[in-house]
Amino acid sequence: MGNYILSYSKIAANCLWHNGKLISKSAETAAPSTILEDSYKSLNLSYPKFFKMDSLSKLGVLCAEPVLKDEPVNELFAKEKTAIVLSNKNSSLQTDLAYAKTMRDFPSPALFVYTLPNIVTGEIAIKHKITGENAFFIEPAFNAELLYNYTEMLLQENDAALCGWLHIDEKGCEGFLYFVAKQPAGEGKKSNFIRHNPDSITNLYIN
């Protein structure tokens, strides 16, 4: 019995998608901050802490929301046996630079706490009460092989994992998260699930 991708989301090209369905669309010229704000509104979130987060954390929390609230994911998997495996190429560079700017005057504690890439894993974990292990990889580009291999290893001792890629800079943002589980959660929905392998991950990321 293999592992399956049960749900996935994307923020790319000014849009938020969940399982291939359009959730939110911003103007073509929208800045990353506007895209994140539009996505927040479209998801009907009421989470004041969101506004204090750095952009990378906002991107992660927004991509995670529809995936982790998805029916089989939300209902059937133990939060203490769910892992988080994320990646990007810039680490927390955007926030690091913003913090460095404040150091000339008054260093900002609120920015300082976001000067690590894995803070976003913590923000997702706090919001959804996930207590499994987590990892954040810095890679030159999206690396499906790495995510697949590491997640498969984790799934030997965990039930499920939220995985993906979260990139944001001043020009744009690209988020892609997917939920992998040991086995399909409900035979009736089996046909909707996608086999977990590097090709399927790459296909979901590209398309």
Add this chain to the structure above:
Amino acid sequence: MENLIQSLKVQIIDQLNLTELKPEDIDASAPLFGEGLGLDSIDALELIVLLEKNYGLKIQEPKDAKNIFQSVKTLAEYISAQKK
């Protein structure tokens, strides 16, 4: 004092990124931490930065901070007293 309270509300919203709030949403007498605005320890550090940056004030006695940061009103009273 009322002008100072209004300015503080605007500065707090800006400094703490409380973008979902308007100044009129903040009750000047409500607790800043726990209930009320529900600020956390990082926000407390940001308020210390705000005091120093905007008013040139440093809290000398850490034990006084709890009373000073009780509410927007107590913060305004502290600033006002220090300026005299």
